Amino acid sequence: MGRMVEVLPHPAREEIKIDEVLHALADPVRLHIVRELARIGPEGVACGAIELPVTKSTRTHHLRILREAGVTRMQPEGTARITTLRREDLDTLYPGLLDGILAARQ
Template identity: 45%
Template structure:
C-alpha cells in the first residue's frame, strides 16, 4: 500500500497577511473555507461552488489555501483531511476570519 504523503504547511509565525488575503480573494477558495468553519472535512467531500470542478482545479485551490496557512491538508487513511487553522489565524490576525465571513457579499 502506498502511503499518502505529508505536505508542507507554514508555521504560525510564517503566515503572512498578504498571502491570506490573496488566498481568500477567490470565491471558490472562500467557499472551501466557509465549509471548514463548521469543522474538518475529507477533501473528497469538500466542494467548491461548482461540484463539477475538475480535480486539478480543486487541488490547486487547496494548495493555495494550504501554502497561505489557512488550512491543514493531512493524510487521513487513504484520503486527505482538511482543517481550518482557525487558532493560528486568530492568533496572527485577530478578528480577520470573522470579519471576512460575516461580511455581506453582494450577489454576482
C-alpha cells in the first residue's frame, strides 16, 4: 500500500488576514524564509533546503506559521514538501505590501 500523503490546510485567498500576515512576517527567521522564497521564484523549494540557524522542530513551527497566515503554500511532492510564496494572493489582497517588505533593509 502507498503511503497516505498529508494534505496541509491553507487559508483561501479571502480568508487571509493582514494582522496574521504581518505577525508571520515580523519574525526574523520567517522573514528570511520569505525573502529566500521570493528569490527562488514560483517553483518553490523543499522545506529543508533553506539554511536556517534553528532546529528542525523550530523550522517546522516557522513554516506552519507562514502557511497558516496564508503567506506560503506547502505541497507534497514525492517525499518532500515544496514551499512556495503565495505572492499572487498577497499582491491581490494587499498591493505593494510584499514588495515593500522585501525591499526593506535587513
